[in-house]
Amino acid sequence: MHKIADVEIQHDIMVANSKLAGRNQKILDDADVFSVDVLGAIGSGKTSLIETLIQKMDHNIGVIAGDVISKYDAGRFEKYDIPVVGLNTGKECHLDAHLVKHAFGDLPLDSIDLLFIENVGNLICPVDFDLGSHIRMVVISVSEGDDTVEKHPLIFQNADLVVINKVDIADAVGADQDKMVADVKILNPDVKVIKSSLKTGQGLDEIISSLETFMKQ
Amino acid sequence: MHELSMADAMVKTVLDVAEKNDATEVLEVTIEIGKLTMLNPEQLKFLLDVLVENTLLEGAEINIVEVPVEINCNECEYTGAANMDDSDHYLAIVECPECGERNVEITAGRECNVKNIKIEKEEGDEDA
Ligand SMILES: Nc1nc2c(ncn2[C@@H]2O[C@H](COP(=O)(O)OP(=O)(O)O)[C@@H](O)[C@H]2O)c(=O)[nH]1
Ligand SMILES: [Mg+2]
Ligand SMILES: [Zn+2]
Ligand SMILES: [Zn+2]
Ligand SMILES: [Zn+2]
Numbered sequence: 001m002h003k004i005a006d007v008e009i010q011h012d013i014m015v016a017n018s019k020l021a022g023r024n025q026k027i028l029d030d031a032d033v034f035s036v037d038v039l040g041a042i043g044s045g046k047t048s049l050i051e052t053l054i055q056k057m058d059h060n061i062g063v064i065a066g067d068v069i070s071k072y073d074a075g076r077f078e079k080y081d082i083p084v085v086g087l088n089t090g091k092e093c094h095l096d097a098h099l100v101k102h103a104f105g106d107l108p109l110d111s112i113d114l115l116f117i118e119n120v121g122n123l124i125c126p127v128d129f130d131l132g133s134h135i136r137m138v139v140i141s142v143s144e145g146d147d148t149v150e151k152h153p154l155i156f157q158n159a160d161l162v163v164i165n166k167v168d169i170a171d172a173v174g175a176d177q178d179k180m181v182a183d184v185k186i187l188n189p190d191v192k193v194i195k196s197s198l199k200t201g202q203g204l205d206e207i208i209s210s211l212e213t214f215m216k217q
Numbered sequence: 218m219h220e221l222s223m224a225d226a227m228v229k230t231v232l233d234v235a236e237k238n239d240a241t242e243v244l245e246v247t248i249e250i251g252k253l254t255m256l257n258p259e260q261l262k263f264l265l266d267v268l269v270e271n272t273l274l275e276g277a278e279i280n281i282v283e284v285p286v287e288i289n290c291n292e293c294e295y296t297g298a299a300n301m302d303d304s305d306h307y308l309a310i311v312e313c314p315e316c317g318e319r320n321v322e323i324t325a326g327r328e329c330n331v332k333n334i335k336i337e338k339e340e341g342d343e344d345a
């Protein structure tokens with residue numbers, strides 16, 4: 001005899017990820033590590049900004065290089081003689097908490113106090129996947145067009161710090177940088193928005209002092 | 218987009234539960250997908266149909282239920298269904314229907330939930 005049964009599952013993949021992310025944050029807290037999830041489109045300057053911060057900030061910094069081309073990015077970080085793990089996301093369009101947990105195993109967390117996690121270059125897919133980081137820093141650039149913010153509202157609503165990079169070329173690409181700032185404020189009035197250029201150094205001090213403030217909280 | 222990895226995780230979840238419940242066949246699977254997950258239900262369904270080949274799930278009816286977006290507005294007191302404009306943008310824009318602001322907290326619409334399954338199983342030995 002066969003019988004038919006209904007089985008309730010209620011397994012939400014997003015919720016499962018959030019739980020893992022919570023555990024990741026606990027691991028970081030136990031090791032006194034402050035962690036920043038760095039999100040943004042391909043080529044917005046995520047790797048360049050992290051490289052600059054490694055040189056300018058007086059902390060023991062570690063990096064999880066999670067962009068699709070992480071081997072290449074990991075090489076850029078390694079030359080600063082800091083702990084770096086490249087995550088091979090392959091064809092995946094976002095990092096998730098499970099992948100990040102694996103990376104922890106390859107990092108000397110006890111000797112790191114600031115951990116940057118460079119997410120996959122994508123303004124949509126990573127939004128729903130918390131990694132367990134303490135803050136999310138979104139890095140976009142004027143060269144992506146000044147309608148970038150309007151078109152990708154969710155990532156800005158979930159950001160703790162927004163960097164609008166490459167303002168040195170704003171005029172050249174015809175982008176209205178102040179419109180981009182205003183668009184972020186419409187979505188998330190309390191978030192700190194910083195205009196920066198890694199070519200001229202504009203905005204860097206402000207980014208550093210914001211990160212320092214978050215670290216003290 | 219990440220339909221493939223999501224579909225893969227869903228199939229694994231269902232197979233796991235089906236096996237634990239000694240299913241001989243899975244007849245039906247119901248999955249809830251929030252409107253804001255950016256998962257395309259058509260694409261998801263196609264991938265699920267491919268991934269279930271040669272598994273216990275082969276032939277199961279897969280129901281994908283879209284979950285509408287709900288918000289708490291941060292600008293006014295509104296709570297409930299959101300206005301959504303997905304007409305001319307790649308990503309849906311969510312607005313408060315009361316005040317028109319976009320500074321809102323999203324309370325529903327991000328689900329990616331394997332809700333339940335209907336299985337067939339051999340009658341247990343207990344009443345034999
Ligand atoms: N003009 C200009 N170029 C920049 C700036 N920041 C980064 N870049 C360049 O943009 C390109 C992509 O940067 P990268 O850090 O690899 O971007 P990622 O894909 O977000 O990691 C590189 O050629 C950088 O030199 C900036 O502020 N101004
Ligand atoms: Mg990079
Ligand atoms: Zn993805
Ligand atoms: Zn694993
Ligand atoms: Zn994706």
Ligand SMILES: [Zn+2]
Nearest residue numbers: 290293313316
């Ligand atoms: Zn409102």
